[in-house]
Amino acid sequence: MNKINEFFTTKRMFFLALFAIFAFITQKINFSGLVGAENQFFTLFQFFGPIAGAFLGPVVGVLAVFFAEAADFLVVGKELTWINIMRLAPMLLATYFFATKGKATLKIAAPLISIALFVLHPVGREVWFFALYWTIPVIMTMLPKKYSNTVPAKALGATFTAHAVGGALWIWTIPMTAGQWIGLIPVVAYERLLFAAGIAVSYVVLNIALDKTLKAFNYNATDVLNIDKKLTLKA
Secondary structure, three states: OOOHHHOOOOOHHHHHHHHHHHHHOOOOOOEOOOOOOOOOEEHHHHHHHHHHHHOHHHHHHHHHHHHHHHHHHHHHHHOOOOOHHHHOOOHHHHHHHHHHHOOOHHHHHHHHHHHHHHHHOHHHHHHHHHHHHHHHHHHHHHHOHHHHOOHHHHHHHHHHHHHHHHHHHHHHHOOHHHHHHHHHHHHHHHHHHHHHHHHHHHHHHHHHHHHHHHHHHOOOOOOOOOHHHOOOOOO
16 A cells, blocks of 8 residues: 555646546547547547656556546446447557557557457458558567657557557447448558657657746656656757
8 A cells, every 4th residue: 555655646646637637638629530430539639648658657647548538438428338448448558558668468469359359250351451450569569679669659559559459349339341441441541640640749749848847847747757858859
């Protein structure tokens, strides 16, 4: 219990709440519609959510995203079903991917399990090649360290991790034809590259903003907040 209290300090809880609130707000700003579902949208949360872990660490970052998603779950009044609960997983795993350096097992296991679940579905077996997109997080993780830990590699891995887990759930819950999945192939390429760019840009911009703000207020948060000094403005 003492170790938990030492970890979840007032300062860390403050930044956890701050990121959770901002993540919750970004869920309300629609970006594009989801194919195959009415009145469901990608939001700016897809850009912001994964980077929380980079600043707060994988544990606190995932918690911040979870609280934001749970709050949205309650506000929207979604039915408490296993499917709806499992739909929280894509962004949580994307956040974990972006926050974690090196060849963590979960970074490889999540997309591979998603591929297996997709291909087990009758329609998924017809369009098995669609799931090849989900080898991207595995490739990003297995790259040499100097490449796998770069912002572009982590952004690509994070957004395709979310896509993998979401896609595996989607094929088992939303009826779609093989033709519709094939039609999505070019859409996914455009959409995920855009999300990856958005994640990368959001991370760099917020990295600079946090660094400048903390310096302006002469507030030391290095014990709870990870800011990449290589990506800050030196002036």
